[in-house]
Amino acid sequence: MKVSVIIPVYNASAFIAAALQSVLIQKEVVECIVVDDGCTDKSLHIIEEFASQDKRIIVLHHPKRANLGPGPARNLGLKTATQEYVAFLDADDYWKENRFAETQRLFSKHADADGVYEARATEDWNGEIDNSGLTMIRTNPIPDKVFFSYSPFGNDGFFALIGLTVKRKVIDEIGYFSNTLWLTQDTEWMTKLSLKCKLFGGIIHQPVAIRRFHRDNSSRDIERLKRSRVNLCIALLHWAVRENRGEDVKEILTKVLLKYHYELNNLSDKDMLTKKRSDISLLIKLWRIDPALLKDPRVKYFRNLIFHLTVKQSFDFYE
Template sequence: MEKKLSVIIPVYNAEQFIEKSIRSALDQPEVTEVIVVNDGSTDGTQAILTWMQNENPKVKVFQHPNYENKGRSATRNLGLQNATANYIAFLDADDYYLPNRFTNDFKVFQTNDQIDGVYNAVGLRFYNTVSHELRNEMKRQFTLTKKIEAKNLFCALLKGTYGYFHISGLTLKREVFEVIGAFNTKLVVSEDSDIFLRLALKCTLVASNINDSVAMRGIHSNNVFYRRDLYDENDLYFYESMYEWSSKNKINLNTVEKFLERIWILKYRKKEKKHKYLIYWFRLNLKAPKFLFSYLSVKYFPLTRFFKKKLYMVKSKINYLLLNSLNNK
């Protein structure tokens, strides 16, 4: 496969970062085009993009109809629609690539034509002062600490046992999106995690450089990960969407069960009335009808869950009474 690489950069109000981001992509010899999608910016971003597009023909700028702000998923999808290369990489507008970003990636691709994508370590560039604890926590999050076999990558990412990877460290063959679909436009956050899990389930992803950073993520006060409220609101829908996607993509039931476990943990935290859980269950499975005829339908049916919970409480009480009885003898 000819090495043509499109870098897709979604941008919203990032006038202080975007030039550095674009130039870091242009500096990579493998990059044949930089697709920048302006997601309805209201600052000086568009003026910078226009100037850079006029300066370098590799820079191609797009916007949503009527200059709307549609969010990161729709913006990356528009970039994918306009990308022409057979390899795809992403770069957030406040991130930047380091020299030789793709050198090792293409060496890895050459080792096996069955490889669909590679992932790399992404470092951190702090633009404001943060605590030592936050620095250490974030350093843990954006690389896997060991190479994981492709068949085990899904479980590793879901549990976070060996860390995570970041979208600015991915390089993918374009055709993977024909297999896994586009970014989920209904997700406000975690749209990248959604893509990561789909990739891990349907494609062959391997490590490229997980020890030395190939890109830097910008950390500043406007980062969305500070919005814990958005993640709390979005977590349940994230797993619901993975459940629905799994129904359409022939994912095995053992894997699907992992999504159901998390769905019910999050749902039960809401402490709703029992009939609402029944209504919720049927609505959930209308979107994933394939699973209505599996053992999961019985095992995770709300009444079954309530019965098991009550049975567990009764057993615990009996064991407690027996233990006390033995101790009093």
């Protein structure tokens, strides 16, 4: 098994050395593509020192060394990757030893496998690893039905990009990462992956990857994350309609969108008029995506609340 690893880097000088070390000890890694996403700290210097000692490291930059975000950075890496298999790591995270042992076994066993997902744990401020909070699907759903199991669309756990290995050819099926979604472009991409490809569960009860929790984690910007989640669901609904996905898929995406909109809008401290305008704006967006979405019972309930119409069936958006 020969793997291309893609690492987007933006100002991670405190972590990048450990990340690179954890990659380079994996015998399956043939190339490690590090994408400088406009670093202004010492990250690039550290990376270049590693590259001078290990020719597997390939350093890439955006034009004018711009900071474009993780989606465009991963896309640049994907366009450069040469190996059959691709894995992802963030610059502030790291892998455990023998990261690809079970991955390789499953790809060998299942010729039709497009990807293998495995568990990720979190390391806290003190360097303690929380195995009880493993992030990955806790069950083994049917490989082409994973979408219905993983959160936020199912109830069996989350995907983690740093615990995922895919065949390079999946790009032909689902395309590249979003260039416009900043915080949730990985969720969008993995959702498309779960809907169009066959994904097998590898090691899901102990971590193969570790996410470091620190003050600079992008997901700590809660308001930005809330907005990004709404935009994520809108983008996925556009895609699902364009791809003619099943009504069950669109129903689930709509349900999650209404929940995220409720969190962003109705649970905010905005005045009532601003909230009302935001509600109406979302209804218009749904109509523009596909007028048929307005027939969804939850959307009808949402519409009736907005315009003070008679409610025949109630729903809890925050569930």
